[in-house]
Amino acid sequence: MAKKAKKAAKGGEVFVVGSKVKDAIRKAGLRTAGDALDALNAEVGEVISKAVERAKSNGRQTIRPSDF
Secondary structure, eight states: OOOOOOOOOGGGOOOSOHHHHHHHHHHTTOOOOTTHHHHHHHHHHHHHHHHHHHHHHTTOSSOOGGGO
């Protein structure tokens, strides 16, 4: 069986480690849908983008915890 090609968030970047996320979900006694990691990756990308914009709007070049 051929493996599926990994989909990435906009810009082609992968932000989450799929095996770690799946392990955490598995430890909770649940299974992971095939497209769940894509959705999580997109969410993480959005959080990063918002943090970048907040830092820039405050005239900083450093992301701080409060930006998230």
